[in-house]
Amino acid sequence: MDEAFLPIGAYRPEAIMKHNHLNPPEALQAAEDLGAETLIPIHYGTFILSDEPIDEPIEWFKQLIDNDKRNPFKAKLLKIGEIYRFNTTSTLKST
Numbered sequence: 001m002d003e004a005f006l007p008i009g010a011y012r013p014e015a016i017m018k019h020n021h022l023n024p025p026e027a028l029q030a031a032e033d034l035g036a037e038t039l040i041p042i043h044y045g046t047f048i049l050s051d052e053p054i055d056e057p058i059e060w061f062k063q064l065i066d067n068d069k070r071n072p073f074k075a076k077l078l079k080i081g082e083i084y085r086f087n088t089t090s091t092l093k094s095t
Contacts, residue, residue, distance in 0.1 A: 003076075003086065004036035008061050009044030012051035021050075024061040028068070040076045040084065 011023040021043070022030060031039040044057040058077070065075045078084055 001034050001036045003038045003040060004031045004034050005040045005042050006030055007043030008041040009052070009057035010050040011057070017050055024057060024064055027061070028064055038074050038076050040078060 006027040007022050008024045008027045010021045011017050011026075024041070027039065027041060041058065041061050044061075045054055048054055061075075062077070076084065
């Protein structure tokens with residue numbers, strides 16, 4: 001898998017949110033499990049949906065990335081409004 005877009009926010013309270021949301025360490029583990037080359041965190045910082053502070057998910061994510069050198073993938077943090085373009089090589093031909 002080239003890119004994995006995984007949620008990192010809306011994880012508190014855990015008893016309610018854990019079935020539908022990931023926290024930053026869980027997103028890192030999921031990207032590793034998927035064999036992703038690049039992890040792009042999503043689903044954070046837009047509006048208050050859960051109990052954690054709105055900036056906590058991305059700050060926690062950045063700390064994990066900075067402190068854990070074992071992750072075999074790179075992280076791409078998009079700025080608000082930034083566009084991410086895939087590097088695709090499609091074998092499909094239009095007719």
